[in-house]
Amino acid sequence: MRQPNLPLPAWKRSLDLLFCAAVFPIFTLVTLFMAAMVRLTSPGPVLFKQERIGLGGRRFRIYKFRTMHVAADTRGHQQHFTALMTSNAPMQKLDAKGDSRLILGAWLIRATGLDELPQIINVLRGEMSVVGPRPCIPYEFAQFTPDQRRRCESVPGLTGLWQVSGKNRTTFEQMIAFDCEYGRRRSLWLDLKIIVLTPVALLVQVCDQILGRARPAPAAPREPAKLDSKPAFDAAEPASASIAR
Numbered sequence: 001m002r003q004p005n006l007p008l009p010a011w012k013r014s015l016d017l018l019f020c021a022a023v024f025p026i027f028t029l030v031t032l033f034m035a036a037m038v039r040l041t042s043p044g045p046v047l048f049k050q051e052r053i054g055l056g057g058r059r060f061r062i063y064k065f066r067t068m069h070v071a072a073d074t075r076g077h078q079q080h081f082t083a084l085m086t087s088n089a090p091m092q093k094l095d096a097k098g099d100s101r102l103i104l105g106a107w108l109i110r111a112t113g114l115d116e117l118p119q120i121i122n123v124l125r126g127e128m129s130v131v132g133p134r135p136c137i138p139y140e141f142a143q144f145t146p147d148q149r150r151r152c153e154s155v156p157g158l159t160g161l162w163q164v165s166g167k168n169r170t171t172f173e174q175m176i177a178f179d180c181e182y183g184r185r186r187s188l189w190l191d192l193k194i195i196v197l198t199p200v201a202l203l204v205q206v207c208d209q210i211l212g213r214a215r216p217a218p219a220a221p222r223e224p225a226k227l228d229s230k231p232a233f234d235a236a237e238p239a240s241a242s243i244a245r
Helices: 010-041 075-085 106-112 114-124 148-153 172-185 188-214
Strands: 047-053 059-065 129-131 157-159
Touching (some): 010 188, 106 114
Parallel strands (some): 129 157
16 A cells, blocks of 8 residues: 555544445445446546646546546636636536536535545545645646646645635635634544535535536626627626536
8 A cells, every 4th residue: 555645644544444444335335336327427437537636736636436427628628717817706516507528427526425435445545635725637737837836735635614614615726725714623533523524515516516516507798799789778787607517
């Protein structure tokens, strides 16, 4: 088994190993389900590997259940992330309103976090912990300021303070603040509290996703009035831009 890049506190490593042992039966069942689901809906591997940034800016590969079609285009996500960094918009997922890149039923798998279960492999290898900031993608890390990169001073995790404090309802700057706060306050009791609150946060996330998909798409913007048309009595309110990842 690969050892962590930097030693974890004994209590944190013990908690990680206990968690992995507890969820292994669930991981096995979900793997069988995902294998059948992928085979029926989208040819290709069950697991998806992606390079992420871990402790101290070190790169490693995470494992996820594949929820997108093979060779899905990621340029839209890069543009979406840049927009979130430079705005005060909530960290809504790109697939909140539907995404043609997803395989059938994948939106629910992603909303419940089940697609992240293979990352217990990363936890066992010491590259991740159960609790910590989510590991970012290299192109995201490249855009961080030095202060924002302080979130990488903690071992990345499956869940964290940001996830149980609003997640998709928060802004990019709030996410950074929560992740840095976790690094300052990290303790056994805080980790246990975050683990206990995670199922509630996932339930809220699923409800938000269901409600978001049920809402009608925003109306198309009106065409500009012709120069010779009569002015309206009431000026139209400008529509707020919504960002969905």
